Amino acid sequence: MPVTAESISAFAGVLADRSRTAMCLALLDGRAWTAGELARTAEVARSTASEHISALLAAGVVTDERQGRHRYVRLAGPEVAEVIETLGSVVGVPVRPTSLRTARATGRLAAARTCYDHLAGAWGVAVFEGLTRAGLLRTVDGVVLTPAGRAWFAEVCAEPEVSAPGRRPAVRACLDWTERRSHLGGAAGAALLRRGLEDGWFLRDAAVPRALTITPHGRRTLADLLGVAV
Amino acid sequence: MPVTAESISAFAGVLADRSRTAMCLALLDGRAWTAGELARTAEVARSTASEHISALLAAGVVTDERQGRHRYVRLAGPEVAEVIETLGSVVGVPVRPTSLRTARATGRLAAARTCYDHLAGAWGVAVFEGLTRAGLLRTVDGVVLTPAGRAWFAEVCAEPEVSAPGRRPAVRACLDWTERRSHLGGAAGAALLRRGLEDGWFLRDAAVPRALTITPHGRRTLADLLGVAV
DNA sequence: CGGACCGTTCGGCCGGCACCGAACAGTCAG
DNA sequence: CTGACTGTTCGGTGCCGGCCGAACGGTCCG
Numbered sequence: 088m089p090v091t092a093e094s095i096s097a098f099a100g101v102l103a104d105r106s107r108t109a110m111c112l113a114l115l116d117g118r119a120w121t122a123g124e125l126a127r128t129a130e131v132a133r134s135t136a137s138e139h140i141s142a143l144l145a146a147g148v149v150t151d152e153r154q155g156r157h158r159y160v161r162l163a164g165p166e167v168a169e170v171i172e173t174l175g176s177v178v179g180v181p182v183r184p185t186s187l188r189t190a191r192a193t194g195r196l197a198a199a200r201t202c203y204d205h206l207a208g209a210w211g212v213a214v215f216e217g218l219t220r221a222g223l224l225r226t227v228d229g230v231v232l233t234p235a236g237r238a239w240f241a242e243v244c245a246e247p248e249v250s251a252p253g254r255r256p257a258v259r260a261c262l263d264w265t266e267r268r269s270h271l272g273g274a275a276g277a278a279l280l281r282r283g284l285e286d287g288w289f290l291r292d293a294a295v296p297r298a299l300t301i302t303p304h305g306r307r308t309l310a311d312l313l314g315v316a317v
Numbered sequence: 318m319p320v321t322a323e324s325i326s327a328f329a330g331v332l333a334d335r336s337r338t339a340m341c342l343a344l345l346d347g348r349a350w351t352a353g354e355l356a357r358t359a360e361v362a363r364s365t366a367s368e369h370i371s372a373l374l375a376a377g378v379v380t381d382e383r384q385g386r387h388r389y390v391r392l393a394g395p396e397v398a399e400v401i402e403t404l405g406s407v408v409g410v411p412v413r414p415t416s417l418r419t420a421r422a423t424g425r426l427a428a429a430r431t432c433y434d435h436l437a438g439a440w441g442v443a444v445f446e447g448l449t450r451a452g453l454l455r456t457v458d459g460v461v462l463t464p465a466g467r468a469w470f471a472e473v474c475a476e477p478e479v480s481a482p483g484r485r486p487a488v489r490a491c492l493d494w495t496e497r498r499s500h501l502g503g504a505a506g507a508a509l510l511r512r513g514l515e516d517g518w519f520l521r522d523a524a525v526p527r528a529l530t531i532t533p534h535g536r537r538t539l540a541d542l543l544g545v546a547v
Numbered sequence: 548c549g550g551a552c553c554g555t556t557c558g559g560c561c562g563g564c565a566c567c568g569a570a571c572a573g574t575c576a577g
Numbered sequence: 578c579t580g581a582c583t584g585t586t587c588g589g590t591g592c593c594g595g596c597c598g599a600a601c602g603g604t605c606c607g
Contacts, residue, residue: 132598157604
């Protein structure tokens, strides 16, 4: 019983700071923010923001992901988003409109969106799993492109770069915010998205940044390419 | 935007203390606790508890009610209960069983219970409104017993005390925790509960403290007395 | 390699707050 | 009235935590 009180108060303590709360409110949009962006949002020094992010991380409020010289931070899951929204709703109305707006936005984002430079959302996960089922991707101990997959990408995306031994990994499993499963990152993921945008599989949403809508043509093409219903 | 972050963090700050959280967890059962009981539950000095209660009060987490030398404290409403439970659910499972147990308990408590020494819950509210409809209670600018009501209580409860100009008010509107409407407190409310227990209208629940079950006899009697279906 | 940029670590400062005990005010019972 | 009890106020103490700037390690680019 006292353990429960301890852990709840500890968790509340993490949210009990103006700067950390400002960061969390920014993160409510479901996107990944860099540490510097969060520092600017909360209006504190980068060093201070770094400490705050560490605290949020330790409490399980956010997850992070290093990428080059950047540190991308996102909310750890829908549960913590719910806590923050509940907290906001009890303190007054001002969060409601934001909440509704983000709900609509995340609805669109959940279906299909860009994650940095590759495809994410329900469609991103479907593609990832389709590639795996088709034998183009092997997911034991990490994820690698099979020879068949390498050939497939070279043909579909017409980009030899995918197989080149550059510094960027060809494929990378990227945990999906909404689906909690992996979608395809890395050079191959980027190439596929580029190809899809060029060829009209997806259209960028005018209203919601990062959101994508699938065209009927894209739907047919992907089903065709993967040899499965997606 | 900064205003929102400010207010959310301020609210979270109130919950960000082991002692205050322990108090809130105790209050989750929906009952009113005295300041001393909360101090013992949180294992702090009475003076410390007093300060904590003031903080919870200022934040709108609880409401209080002085009664004699006691200060009764209860959660301000279902919304704050929801916040605390949400907070507990994200931090781990340990709150769930408690939550389920209290849910079952509050289910019984919602129907009929004692509030200090009078009837509360759905039945308490129904009786209050039945008395009003029957013209025994007038509820403009507070609540008073009509002459007819005074006679009714003298007859039914056989207690002249109800009309005596003692220090305790004859009737008092007591805001019901579950119904968010008034039930009957004061000397008349106490007399009515006493009469009901003596005459077998209600039985005390063995498992859940303060819970009451209505007997068929009680149901008939109340409907009869109030001249309405309750 | 050197310069630009991002993030982290480390002192050091400062304010706030949780806690207690003692003294005091109000209520109830005998 | 007296004594028992509940709750509040007020100093005083100690600690925790948020903040910054400076220095440093990594990464990307030319």
